[in-house]
Amino acid sequence: MDDRGNARGYYGEFGGSFIPEILVATFDELTAAFSEAKADPEFWARYAELMSTYSCRPTPLTFCERLTKHFGGAQIYVKREDLNHTGAHKANNVMGQGLLVQRMGKTRVIAETGAGQHGVATATMAAKFGFDCTIYMGEIDVERQRPNVFWMERLGATVVAVTDGTRILKDAINEAFRDWVTSMDDTHYVLGTACGPHPFPEMVSYFQSIIGSEARDQIRAQTGALPKRIYACVGGGSNAMGIFSAFLDDSEVELIGVEAGGRGLETGEHASRLACGDASVGVAQGYKTYFLQTDDGQMRETHSVAAGLDYVGVSPILANLRDEGRVRFESATDREVIDALALTLKMEGLVPALESTHAFVQAFKEAPNLSPDDVIIINQSGRGDKDIFTVADAFEDPKWREFIKRKAEEYDAGA
Amino acid sequence: MDDRGNARGYYGEFGGSFIPEILVATFDELTAAFSEAKADPEFWARYAELMSTYSCRPTPLTFCERLTKHFGGAQIYVKREDLNHTGAHKANNVMGQGLLVQRMGKTRVIAETGAGQHGVATATMAAKFGFDCTIYMGEIDVERQRPNVFWMERLGATVVAVTDGTRILKDAINEAFRDWVTSMDDTHYVLGTACGPHPFPEMVSYFQSIIGSEARDQIRAQTGALPKRIYACVGGGSNAMGIFSAFLDDSEVELIGVEAGGRGLETGEHASRLACGDASVGVAQGYKTYFLQTDDGQMRETHSVAAGLDYVGVSPILANLRDEGRVRFESATDREVIDALALTLKMEGLVPALESTHAFVQAFKEAPNLSPDDVIIINQSGRGDKDIFTVADAFEDPKWREFIKRKAEEYDAGA
Amino acid sequence: MLAHDLRMMRQEKEILLMTHIVLGYPNFDDCLRVIEGMVEAGVDLMELQIPFSEPIADGPVILRANQSSLAAGATVDQCLEFAESVTRRFDIPFLFMSYYNILFKYGVEAFSQKMSQIGMAGAIVPDLPPEEAGAYLAAMARYGLAPIFIYSPNTPETRMRMIADSADGFIYCVARKGVTGAGTEFSTDLEAYLARCRAATDLPLALGFGVKDKDDVDFLRGRVDIAVIGTQTIRVVEQQGVGAVGEFISRLR
Amino acid sequence: MLAHDLRMMRQEKEILLMTHIVLGYPNFDDCLRVIEGMVEAGVDLMELQIPFSEPIADGPVILRANQSSLAAGATVDQCLEFAESVTRRFDIPFLFMSYYNILFKYGVEAFSQKMSQIGMAGAIVPDLPPEEAGAYLAAMARYGLAPIFIYSPNTPETRMRMIADSADGFIYCVARKGVTGAGTEFSTDLEAYLARCRAATDLPLALGFGVKDKDDVDFLRGRVDIAVIGTQTIRVVEQQGVGAVGEFISRLR
Numbered sequence A, B: 001m002d003d004r005g006n007a008r009g010y011y012g013e014f015g016g017s018f019i020p021e022i023l024v025a026t027f028d029e030l031t032a033a034f035s036e037a038k039a040d041p042e043f044w045a046r047y048a049e050l051m052s053t054y055s056c057r058p059t060p061l062t063f064c065e066r067l068t069k070h071f072g073g074a075q076i077y078v079k080r081e082d083l084n085h086t087g088a089h090k091a092n093n094v095m096g097q098g099l100l101v102q103r104m105g106k107t108r109v110i111a112e113t114g115a116g117q118h119g120v121a122t123a124t125m126a127a128k129f130g131f132d133c134t135i136y137m138g139e140i141d142v143e144r145q146r147p148n149v150f151w152m153e154r155l156g157a158t159v160v161a162v163t164d165g166t167r168i169l170k171d172a173i174n175e176a177f178r179d180w181v182t183s184m185d186d187t188h189y190v191l192g193t194a195c196g197p198h199p200f201p202e203m204v205s206y207f208q209s210i211i212g213s214e215a216r217d218q219i220r221a222q223t224g225a226l227p228k229r230i231y232a233c234v235g236g237g238s239n240a241m242g243i244f245s246a247f248l249d250d251s252e253v254e255l256i257g258v259e260a261g262g263r264g265l266e267t268g269e270h271a272s273r274l275a276c277g278d279a280s281v282g283v284a285q286g287y288k289t290y291f292l293q294t295d296d297g298q299m300r301e302t303h304s305v306a307a308g309l310d311y312v313g314v315s316p317i318l319a320n321l322r323d324e325g326r327v328r329f330e331s332a333t334d335r336e337v338i339d340a341l342a343l344t345l346k347m348e349g350l351v352p353a354l355e356s357t358h359a360f361v362q363a364f365k366e367a368p369n370l371s372p373d374d375v376i377i378i379n380q381s382g383r384g385d386k387d388i389f390t391v392a393d394a395f396e397d398p399k400w401r402e403f404i405k406r407k408a409e410e411y412d413a414g415a
Numbered sequence C, D: 001m002l003a004h005d006l007r008m009m010r011q012e013k014e015i016l017l018m019t020h021i022v023l024g025y026p027n028f029d030d031c032l033r034v035i036e037g038m039v040e041a042g043v044d045l046m047e048l049q050i051p052f053s054e055p056i057a058d059g060p061v062i063l064r065a066n067q068s069s070l071a072a073g074a075t076v077d078q079c080l081e082f083a084e085s086v087t088r089r090f091d092i093p094f095l096f097m098s099y100y101n102i103l104f105k106y107g108v109e110a111f112s113q114k115m116s117q118i119g120m121a122g123a124i125v126p127d128l129p130p131e132e133a134g135a136y137l138a139a140m141a142r143y144g145l146a147p148i149f150i151y152s153p154n155t156p157e158t159r160m161r162m163i164a165d166s167a168d169g170f171i172y173c174v175a176r177k178g179v180t181g182a183g184t185e186f187s188t189d190l191e192a193y194l195a196r197c198r199a200a201t202d203l204p205l206a207l208g209f210g211v212k213d214k215d216d217v218d219f220l221r222g223r224v225d226i227a228v229i230g231t232q233t234i235r236v237v238e239q240q241g242v243g244a245v246g247e248f249i250s251r252l253r
């Protein structure tokens, strides 16, 4: 991926590095280490090798024959980040940062997590590399995402439930920064998405760009041409940047980012920063971008059925690509997501994560209006079986409820 | 893989086809279709292509640096079947049989499932190919494995809880046969492991042989040599046959199958058919092999923490390889499995399924006594996050229990 | 021998009736009373099923009877003893029906010898096709026992003839696809199938699976030698009690 | 201007005291009483923190004060009004402390203008390094306000000088790594660090993070110009009530 930010990590008016003085040296060190690594061809080779022996890169590009027939328009291809080790594209980022941590000689990593995916991925990376690991997670998310917490702890990580603020992802980020300003000598903060102060947006996008460079080769090998459109969900923006980056210069390829429409844009209960006018430019968590905030500049509560999209900010790189007109933004409601998930399960045997399913929703809306000669790619950023508690609730599955009640009774009887 | 069985599917004294007359024509048709497919080089090419675009074959071979150091003996490599779509080697078999079903022009598939893995895999395949799908599952397993049932149903399959017999895997197999004797005109029975009447042991091993042929190439590319030992867990025997088959002629490679030792071989509560003297030769579920049975020939109850190993019979091909001395059999207890899982999570960030962890146990016992020049491969047949209910119980995680109780209360309040 | 006996019996009756019970279900005493009732009501021969834990070819009714008998502790030895007492008391041919593992574990040779000792006429083993039956056939022949084999609607003619070459006593024609206990349509399709069976063998023919009342038996008269009433008798016992069996049977013919 | 004022004040006192409160916490009335108490007890200048939802550089005590104030409905406008009333009443320099988004959303130009109108002396914005501060510096200069910047123990000397070039009023030296509210060791390491700070700038130096009692203030006397008591005053209010503040402050020096 070419680096479109300037030396301070600005993409148009977005990005930058708004950090406490105490962290400046740490960011300088990180920026230098990252620049060096990028300039070292060995580094990417080691990264690619690690991802191909520890995770399963290249991940496949799957043709969805039945969905294509069903919609009767564009040929639908899906990039399978769900097949990564730990079940999502998050693996790309954490393993890359892991190599960087090794290079910098640090021995401990910290991370924030909302859905838990990035926490599990980081804990996994830490186990593999032998780093100490602390994961910050909003208390509400800890309760919602207990299975992921369970695995993080088994992987050897300490999970800290953040009881301050709104007790969700953004508060976990703040808390991770608070750890870092004390511990930076031996600790690296593994930020989970293409947000935060420079060089994180660039760095995370760099590691995630492996998605797009594979997908570009694969779609050309499999169809002989470039796709007409590419769809990716947008939480912080890392999977979207990952797949978009390889196509930025292909002006014939339309790039579509899909945000969380939650209960509907009109209700205000959503997490759409770029697809509607509810967000405004601000500076928080160390960078400048569109935030869902009040007129005073206080961050607002957001909502999505997909915990991983439920975030107030968005990648400054994407904010700029939106303003430049290079990426179009749309949103998908919780309800649409559940319906698209049901369809995708039944028609293709794929289980996209609720986050990823947002991209499917928009693709399904547009596919019928495209020609059968057109090819589109949906980035399936992760797998949905991690979401069983949420999905079972969304489908209101009575047998699942019975099962959970029975389990609870067993535990009551045993306790 | 070379076919070591004769035309009626005998491997030494094991195998054969003990089926009701009504199914003879169906088996003849299947055997013919399979022979034709095997003889058609296009078929394997299509299979390999499907597995590389829909699942992520070749799956990686991961070097476990920290475990290797920890045990201070052989270099430990892990073959990563857990990265397959749906999370286990079961995908290889079902997708292969799916292609065969297409070839035979049938439109419905049925399958048995115990752990639920094979059921999910089959339901997934059916969704992908557009087949109708019914999954038979013992009532007890339906209750234990609700998450898998949930996904099967969402994938469009009908899950039938089998209320007869001991209400576990073997009863589900019987029930699937009962469906098949009525429905064989349009229905194929996707047997889930290298057991059952000919040609299933051969056919399932054939599709699974993709594991071993990849692993053989990979280990030579990565280490320049063949491994000294290969470890695989053995339920019905399909993942073991899958990885072993490519090495059968390499007499310097020792092959070790690891069965469920349950609460200890001495307790009788286990599922070890080949690793101890508790089983005897018999004929059931359509084939001849070692079964855990009474002197009268009634099948016994078995036990394992890993639902997928909890089966009375075993692949006739493995039974023969045991008697021929080509494969050594060992067993791992439930306790040893939980300990090995905990270690593997912390040291490598890998989450083997409880089934697969049996292979890790034996490898961990032997690795310290091998030389650092020796290389061993463990077949990680699946991923363990599907087992969270079992694993959380095994680790007696109090926070998990609280979480489930809270969930149950939510449901009570909502209901 | 059995074939001969059956042909003799057919001289007397247009159609013979064979019934089926699961040994030890609901218990051995009731089995005895059911047999008494059946023999009195004129049943011509009987299948005694030795229960097996995996009765793959049986439908839910017989399946549960197998399980219940085993759960109550029925053993193969008990079944053999019981059969011996029955063959002593009643003067009709009795056959064992079971799955191959029961014979295999006992020892095929020893089992055949025992069958002959206790006066059984033959055996039906639905999961043992002729191709797998070498040792069994030799032993059954050695002890003069009838190995009953099965035809099904999808068995090709050449295979029917091959099966006939291994079989003795009679051929058990299953009426349709599926397991025991479901309904069967007694139709022209069935007629064509039975004609094919008839053409393939000189052995007497029995038809089973779904025979449940006089209409069915009437349909079969002239088309086969033996009508097999399996699941339906178990249902009668379960629903109306042991005493109802005699009357049920007498109304069939 | 602020720098000049501070130098004048230092003529009178060996060390100045700066305290910190979060506006609207626990409520505006109590804030006023706390300020009264502090000014009476001799505090020399004060930071008034405008609460922000993401106070990334603050530790748990101040973080919760921010949240509590926002939860009670504090707005930026209220904070500005309150500050105006305070600058009118008390004759010490007041500074705003907040995060950059508060200024940014208000408009940096408008915010500076407003600060000057209501008589504030300057501002501390811990997440705004000089590199990002172009517009802010211009506006602050335009309105004669002091942009306070921060040194930390790991700030290299060249950077200290660069920061000093942007800063005015004084330099806020953070005593150690970490966020507000944790303990600090007043050691020879700190001494060396302060010497480096002193060498890098002519501006008055303040030291904060972890200053909590007379011993700490004594240590700082002669080493810096201003001792900053932040979290500790909030703790005193929380634990001993608003009335205890005056006495706490008077004992510090």
Ligand SMILES: Cc1ncc(COP(=O)(O)O)c(C=O)c1O
Pocket: A088, A089, A090, A114, A115, A116, A117, A118, A192, A193, A194, A233, A234, A235, A236, A237, A238, A239, A240, A307, A308, A309, A353, A355, A356, A381, A382, A383
């Ligand atoms: C599967 C999956 N997809 C997408 C996201 C959103 O993050 P991003 O926009 O950085 O890709 C998450 C975040 O947790 C995720 O778990």
Ligand SMILES: Cc1ncc(COP(=O)(O)O)c(C=O)c1O
Pocket: B088, B089, B114, B115, B116, B117, B118, B192, B193, B194, B233, B234, B235, B236, B237, B238, B239, B240, B307, B308, B309, B353, B355, B356, B381, B382, B383
């Ligand atoms: C992950 C996994 N491994 C192993 C097995 C055992 O089957 P087999 O011996 O056929 O590989 C199962 C069966 O469900 C399984 O799910």
